[in-house]
Amino acid sequence: MEKSAQIKVKGGATERLPGRLLKRAFFEASPEQVAPRLLGKVLAYRTAAGVLAGRIVEVEAYLGPHSDPPDPAAHSYRGATPRNQVLFGPAGHAYVYSIYGRYFCMNISCEVKGKAGCVLLRALEPLIGMKRLARNRGLAAGAATDVKLGRQLTSGPSRLCQALGLTRAAHNGVDLIDSHSPLQVRDDGYAIDEVMVTPRIGIRAAVDWPLRFALPGHPCVSGGKRLRGSVHRVE
DNA sequence: AGGCCGATCCTCT
């Protein structure tokens, strides 16, 4: 019997989240600025059964209709609708939408109220609650520690929602930078050296715009060689 | 009222 089995984690409500909460101002900038800065930050979800968390390793920026030129691939391109209204609200809120009838994707609203830019979370590196992340994905618990299977947990915009258990009904509109919120974006001091920039994935319009950002060479980034791009140093 | 389609994932070849 392992010792760790006796140091069982306490109830989720009291369990600490890693690092410190980001500030609202972090998200009150253009999506092109916010997206690369989000790399390395932590998405943490406090549930009754304990904390789930992952490090953000791949994102995409989607520009609001006010931008010049406007972004035809963005959900906000044709203005506010019941589905996308969160994007037109204040920065730092979750925009969760359903796609293909079976999946969800999560974005974070940017800029100030009235400007609908956002950042899509495309991949996380699993950090906390690996076994439960695997179970939520319908994978064996062993996948949590298996290097080969590890990237199947949270590498993909809908995979990460499935792993954390994020849905539109429960999480659309949640404030991610409120200390009382179950879902938060936090900074644990992880430093980024380089950022890779490529076109966005899975869209039909503006296919060349360089708005996808990822940690170069990170095993949890989705896609293969095809998705290599230019690498830039970070401050 | 009806049609179209998607910021995906998984399986099979």
Added chain:
DNA sequence: GAGGATCGGCCTA
């Protein structure tokens, strides 16, 4: 590399 699953939301009439 290709194709199917599956349905909410948006557009057109």
